[in-house]
Amino acid sequence: MASTGIGAPVRRKEDFRFITGKGQYTDDINRPGQTYAAFVRSPHAHAAIKRIDASEALASPGVLAVLTGADLEADKIGGLICGWMIHNKDGSPMKAGAHPALAVGKVRYVGDHVAVVIAETQAQARDAAEKVAVDYEPLPAVVDMNEALTGKTVIHDVAPDNRVYDWHLGDKAATDAAFAKAKHVTRLDLVNNRLAPNPMEPRAAIGDYDAGNDAFTLYTTSQNPHVARLVLSAFIGIAPEHKLRVIAPDVGGGFGSKIFIYAEETVCVWAAKRVGRPVKWTSDRTEAFLADAHGRDHLTHAELALDERGKILGLRVHTKANLGAYLSTFSSSVPTYLYAPLLSGQYDIPAIYCEVEGVYTTTAPVDAYRGAGRPEATFVVERLVEVAARELGQDPAAFRKKNFIRKFPHQTPVIMAYDTGDYTASLEKALEMADVKGFAKRRRESARNGKLRGLGYSAYIEACGIAPSQAVGSLGAGVGLWESAEVRVNPVGTVEVLTGSHSHGQGHETTFAQLVSDRLGIPIDQVAIVHGDTDKVQFGMGTYGSRSGAVGMSAISKALDKVIAKGKKVAAYAMEASEGDIEFKDGRFGVSGTDKSLGFGEVALQAYIAHKFSGQELEPGLKEGAFYDPTNFTFPSGVHICEVEIDPDTGVTTIEKWTAVDDFGHVINPMIVEGQVHGGIAQGVGQALLEGVRYDASGQLVTASYMDYCMPRAKDLPSFQVGTTVTPCPSNPLGIKGCGEAGAIAAPPAVINAITDALGHEDIAMPATPQAVWQAVQRRLPAIAAE
């Protein structure tokens, strides 16, 4: 069975339907009598709504309703929520403004939801939306965080200085003391550019109301349908949970942006009852740029204290995090608890102090995007470390090695207790694979061709598998972050696994089946993975933070343990042996010391026909469930090395080589893991070289299409050299650490470190477009002339 078990590079079972157009995405679903929603969005970054006149829209062909925030209020539908409470330095709670699904009184960013038009066809809904006359009184936009913090323009009355929170982590006194005795301090100001998530499938929703049962169904593009149901039910008040079914069918990518509970989905499910017919909305690409939660957007000042040998003594970080105009579902946690606890990186840093200000601006909400806080932390740490090594005239690899954590478990000064790792092993393997020894020669060759060559490292760490429920609860999370699974064995021995994880490209139908194949000794085509439907799956917290392997599969593993234990009981009756003598191996239940055995399917049949035991002694059937709550975060880590060549005449950066050596613990499917690494690096390179959401000073989004927002393409990327090292994770039964975000976390500092190495100065911001690099080359020219 090894061919489809753990560690086998099994081809993805789900890909056949995806690449032959047989997938069933939300927009592929059509309900009888379906109507269409079009949203009237604010063209202003900030404005008071004086009046909404829907009369012309209502008189337009096919229009059934025009609904506004007042209608939501009339139906007592609550606002959207932020599910993670952050406290200020003084212990007071963060200042969160109301977030109605349709604006009440004021709009706060371009794309904010003012009204919804529901009509017979999508075209009629969109045409009528143009006829909704909204009388706005424009207010000043505030896009820049420093300007926002002056409080000259107030976005939410509850936060008069637009500061959502002023939070900190770490020991300030100990850090100040470390800096006081430092022989060298490296200082950097860093911008972590704002990104649009850009999943291939835009968001979509269909709300359906069954008047006969007074029950709702929401089909939606969600990474966590149960969380969506919980929030829509318990907080927003659409319907009690047993009257609300959320189905997230095939979902074409999310990168975090489909975790959140947004206005559009909320409005569709609510409006379905209002109009008495199903209501469908599918985002177009510009709407996605406007209203999907963005990622990153930090301004950071960071300082690293070093002793005379280059040993790190302390780290001080001050970050301003742009949270946009409203707090999205988990936005408050991203620049705080998903960020600062990773600031120790792979390094033994005795003292760390981090302050974070969360800031409202008149821009789209910002929330988790692939890596969520950890890419921002890694960018700070890996840029600082690289620059420190350069300032001290030390080799960046040797400098890192000298400061690596070597003993595990390791308690950092910022919450996290790293369980295991071998950072030196990853670095050495990467140095070898990247042929760093040959770099000097390659650099000389580039110079002969008039090109600048640079080498950049990134030794990242991340915290995945989020997370122990008690731990996140103590940090302010509104939910527990366990996962659940149910394993249903059919009488013929085929298996259905119901999981609370949600696959939106990760390949769970393959990897989860591999676990079952491995444990039960059955081929993967006898295993079905069921997810994404709250009526089928018991409960689940969904997929994000690289948690589906470490947490989701651990829940399945626990349920499989129970299935095997029950199977042993059934087998004992069936073979008239003592339960203690039953061994399960390679798919067969055997009686130890004899040649008697039964296959897994035979035992399953015995469990269901129940002829060999009395129902009073043993319950018939073979179905087990489990909830798994991890004992710690997992800590994937690795070293990426990027080698670039820059054409100083055009500013074009070419990535010549990319080496990635990652420690993901045990790997279920190396082919899928490698694919995750590839995709992550591509997204990280996108951030470093190409992508950037831009608002102009008046708050207009000027990157709202692919004409102006540049995504990475195959030609921007080299063929990656990917390797792994393995230190199994001790905090889950499978030894898995998670791999979904590693590339996106590791890549940006690797690229920028390589570019700054090539340029010979540190003055370049992301995205390092050809124009930015060319300008940076020009700034360097006087120095070259002086040499």
Add this chain to the structure above:
Amino acid sequence: MAMTMSGEFTLPADKATVWAKLNDPDVLRACIPGCQSLERTGDNGFAAVAKVKVGPVSATFKGKVTLSDIDPPNGYRITGEGEGGVAGFAKGGAAVKLEDAEGGTKLTYDVEAQIGGKLAQLGGRLINGVAKKMADEFFANFAKAVEPQAA
């Protein structure tokens, strides 16, 4: 997003004629590209409807136009704001000055405008080109309107 534009035209008519035509709604309606209606709503105010296409975005703008800083026959300031529904909004103004010049009257204009919504999102990088083209078209039409009529 902000847009600025300036330029000058020499018109084949004397200052008084040009000034009169600049204050004649019928002339302006005929000259403004895409203008569907322009009606006087007060001494110095007009209601206007104009159809505009910027790249992939086309919209019918409804708005009001106001004249201020009126200094006959030397110039005025014309300001306007319009809502184009989901296409967004445009607002702004132009200082228009008239001077005697060889062969007629020199008209200089200085435009400052703000656009928002879909116009900025999709048409942002096209807006300056479109605005320049519209201005050229307006003045070409206007030059014809002020030309002495052939006998």
